[in-house]
Amino acid sequence: MKVVEINDVYKTYRDTEVEVRAINGVTLSFEKGDFAVIVGPSGSGKTTLLNLIGGLDQPTGGEIIVAGHHLSELRPSELIDFRMEHVGFVFQSYNLIPVLTAAENVGFIMNLQKWPKEKRKARTDELLESVGLADRHNSRPSQLSGGQQQRVAVARALAPRPEFILADEPTANLDSKSAETLLDIMEKLNQEENMTFIFSTHDARVMKRARRVITLEDGRIISDERTNHNS
Amino acid sequence: MITSLAWKNVWRNKTRSFTVIAAVTVGVFAGVFAMAAINSSIVQRIDAAVNEELSHIQVNNREFRSSSDIQNIIADPGEVVSVLEKTPGVTNFTGRIIVRGIASTAGGSAGVEITGINVDREKQMFTLSERLIPGTGSYFDSDTRLNSAFIGEKLAKELYIIRYILTPEAFRSLEEAGIPAAVTEKLRSIEGERFPTEKKLSEACAGLLTSGEMKKYSLNIREAAWSYREGSKIILSFLDVSGNQTGAAFRICGIYRTNNDFFEATSLFVPEDELRRLTGLEEGQYHRFIARLENDDLTGKATSEIREALPGLEVLNWKEIQTDLAMITDYVNQIYGIFMVLILAALSFGIVNTMLMSVLERTRELGMLSAIGMNRRRIFSMIMLESIFLSVVGGFAGMAVSGIVIGITGHTGINLVKYSEGLEAFGYSAHLYPTIGGDFFIMLTVLIVLTGIISAIYPARKALQMNPVEALRGE
Numbered sequence: 001m002k003v004v005e006i007n008d009v010y011k012t013y014r015d016t017e018v019e020v021r022a023i024n025g026v027t028l029s030f031e032k033g034d035f036a037v038i039v040g041p042s043g044s045g046k047t048t049l050l051n052l053i054g055g056l057d058q059p060t061g062g063e064i065i066v067a068g069h070h071l072s073e074l075r076p077s078e079l080i081d082f083r084m085e086h087v088g089f090v091f092q093s094y095n096l097i098p099v100l101t102a103a104e105n106v107g108f109i110m111n112l113q114k115w116p117k118e119k120r121k122a123r124t125d126e127l128l129e130s131v132g133l134a135d136r137h138n139s140r141p142s143q144l145s146g147g148q149q150q151r152v153a154v155a156r157a158l159a160p161r162p163e164f165i166l167a168d169e170p171t172a173n174l175d176s177k178s179a180e181t182l183l184d185i186m187e188k189l190n191q192e193e194n195m196t197f198i199f200s201t202h203d204a205r206v207m208k209r210a211r212r213v214i215t216l217e218d219g220r221i222i223s224d225e226r227t228n229h230n231s
Numbered sequence: 232m233i234t235s236l237a238w239k240n241v242w243r244n245k246t247r248s249f250t251v252i253a254a255v256t257v258g259v260f261a262g263v264f265a266m267a268a269i270n271s272s273i274v275q276r277i278d279a280a281v282n283e284e285l286s287h288i289q290v291n292n293r294e295f296r297s298s299s300d301i302q303n304i305i306a307d308p309g310e311v312v313s314v315l316e317k318t319p320g321v322t323n324f325t326g327r328i329i330v331r332g333i334a335s336t337a338g339g340s341a342g343v344e345i346t347g348i349n350v351d352r353e354k355q356m357f358t359l360s361e362r363l364i365p366g367t368g369s370y371f372d373s374d375t376r377l378n379s380a381f382i383g384e385k386l387a388k389e390l391y392i393i394r395y396i397l398t399p400e401a402f403r404s405l406e407e408a409g410i411p412a413a414v415t416e417k418l419r420s421i422e423g424e425r426f427p428t429e430k431k432l433s434e435a436c437a438g439l440l441t442s443g444e445m446k447k448y449s450l451n452i453r454e455a456a457w458s459y460r461e462g463s464k465i466i467l468s469f470l471d472v473s474g475n476q477t478g479a480a481f482r483i484c485g486i487y488r489t490n491n492d493f494f495e496a497t498s499l500f501v502p503e504d505e506l507r508r509l510t511g512l513e514e515g516q517y518h519r520f521i522a523r524l525e526n527d528d529l530t531g532k533a534t535s536e537i538r539e540a541l542p543g544l545e546v547l548n549w550k551e552i553q554t555d556l557a558m559i560t561d562y563v564n565q566i567y568g569i570f571m572v573l574i575l576a577a578l579s580f581g582i583v584n585t586m587l588m589s590v591l592e593r594t595r596e597l598g599m600l601s602a603i604g605m606n607r608r609r610i611f612s613m614i615m616l617e618s619i620f621l622s623v624v625g626g627f628a629g630m631a632v633s634g635i636v637i638g639i640t641g642h643t644g645i646n647l648v649k650y651s652e653g654l655e656a657f658g659y660s661a662h663l664y665p666t667i668g669g670d671f672f673i674m675l676t677v678l679i680v681l682t683g684i685i686s687a688i689y690p691a692r693k694a695l696q697m698n699p700v701e702a703l704r705g706e
Contacts (some may be wrong), residue, residue: 051700054602054698056602056700057700077606077607079602080601080604080605080606080607081606083602083603083604084604084605084606085604086601088600089602091599095595095596095599097236097596097600098596099236099239099240099242099243100236100239100242107317108232108603109603109604112232112604112605112609156603157603178427214528
């Protein structure tokens with residue numbers, strides 16, 4: 001089942017006199033349960049493509065369909081609701097809310113979606129258990145290591161059961177051990193919850209784990225390979 | 232959840248939040264306390280006007296206030312009594328005989344309004360008897376009540392009944408008050424000398440003491456030298472009902488001190504029967520009836536009812552007699568509001584600054600919140616609530632501190648004796664007992680919340696301009 005469909009998408013930025021074509025005619029789709037990475041050199045358009053898929057930015061041409069929504073037809077306020085309902089984000093620098101505990105951060109989006117308290121608590125407990133932080137419910141982000149914070153961020157992204165998770169360079173700030181742990185967890189959640197993960201990365205460790213590697217260069221897809229990696 | 236997040240955000244940077252909260256606290260306290268002090272002065276003035284000078288309502292012969300002719304008596308006092316007895320809210324009333332005349336002693340003379348009163352009834356209705364200066368006698372309590380007069384300190388001074396003498400006893404009281412011996416020794420050269428006025432005493436002291444010593448001790452010296460010979464007499468002269476000059480010697484039974492110099496200098500009280508005998512007015516004839524009400528709020532209604540029932544007479548309440556006092560009460564209420572709005576407007580700049588810093592520091596976080604699905608309304612509400620919390624915490628702290636300080640000073644009073652001459656000339660007390668109504672705090676709470684909301688508008692709009700893409704880039 002297709003989760004994301006990208007049809008001949010263009011994204012052009014105008015910087016005074018210079019026109020930069022960040023995405024140049026990309027056609028691509030992601031299936032439910034994909035564990036895919038988008039790779040490519042700096043400036044190849046990885047982050048721009050993720051932003052377009054996540055509804056954070058609008059294409060200048062082409063069409064993106066996520067869970068039946070044509071993103072270019074949505075108004076800005078509808079896009080915010082779309083992101084809340086359908087997309088999970090994991091950022092390079094964790095971006096947890098510093099004044100909330102780990103459990104409150106995980107429950108944050110469910111709270112925005114007005115989940116009942118009991119259900120929210122059960123889901124939070126389940127996810128903190130899954131990411132190995134069952135004993136850090138009440139820890140603030142400042143009391144957690146980088147790896148632990150990123151695991152909380154993954155739990156937060158997964159909590160409301162989105163269509164897919166977009167992770168922009170999730171291991172960039174982590175040491176090897178933390179990165180491996182995080183990837184183990186994401187792989188496990190991919191299999192257990194059949195959750196679709198789409199990464200952008202430079203990290204060879206992530207590429208090694210991915211079952212699909214899409215390579216971008218100058219805003220075009222130059223390869224889209226499925227691998228036999230399996231955990 | 233937004234509320235709880237906003238509250239937690241307020242305490243992210245404790246130093247910054249405490250600074251702005253402290254500024255709001257001090258600003259609100261300063262405003263509230265200043266107003267309570269001003270208010271107390273007005274409340275005390277009204278209190279004195281009603282309890283010592285005017286009462287709530289006066290009923291006069293229509294011509295009496297303009298001509299004050301002794302003939303202008305109330306034609307049918309029985310009707311007035313019957314109306315006052317029936318008017319709801321009237322708790323007590325009495326009649327007065329009022330004549331204009333001259334009070335004189337060997338030292339001087341002064342024009343006065345001589346009021347003949349029913350001593351027992353007036354004692355129930357007024358607190359003037361409590362204004363008796365200790366050591367000057369009593370409020371018509373002696374057996375020879377008939378020939379007695381109760382006069383103001385200011386009049387006593389004008390008639391040189393009060394003098395200033397540094398007696399051995401005065402020196403003892405100065406020593407007890409802790410005045411250095413070096414100072415009292417300098418004053419020995421004027422021991423026993425009589426000074427007819429404060430000014431003459433001060434001039435004599437100024438020649439002996441340094442200006443610093445005068446500034447520090449002149450009040451103590453004046454109080455110690457204050458001297459009154461009990462049982463002094465004055466001659467009161469006025470016209471009787473036939474238009475003939477009449478008068479008699481009256482023994483001063485006591486001297487009162489109020490905060491109103493004019494009232495003290497012109498109002499003199501004698502027993503009604505004595506004045507009736509001297510003027511030839513018959514039993515039951517009065518120039519004025521005065522009535523007390525259960526509370527001041529009934530003044531307007533009771534005045535209308537009595538006025539309607541007594542169309543031939545002039546019926547006035549204290550607000551109509553002392554229009555300046557009624558006007559100042561309304562005026563001050565408006566000033567309170569304007570004053571508080573100005574203070575809060577000044578404080579709002581501090582809140583805007585703090586909130587703006589807080590928003591700009593959180594650019595990435597606010598972008599991330601938008602990325603993960605927190606809509607514009609929620610982000611706007613969160614910033615708005617943070618600002619409201621800052622102003623409300625500071626505002627409530629300010630109100631609490633004000634409440635405590637007003638509670639304490641309202642009990643102990645604030646002494647402004649140094650400036651009392653200026654104040655008392657206008658009838659205002661030199662001892663302030665700050666007080667403020669509960670409705671003022673309700674108005675203030677609304678103003679404080681409004682300050683928080685208005686202060687948040689600009690920072691909240693800034694917050695909405697954050698681009699969520701920035702967050703994804705991890706910048």
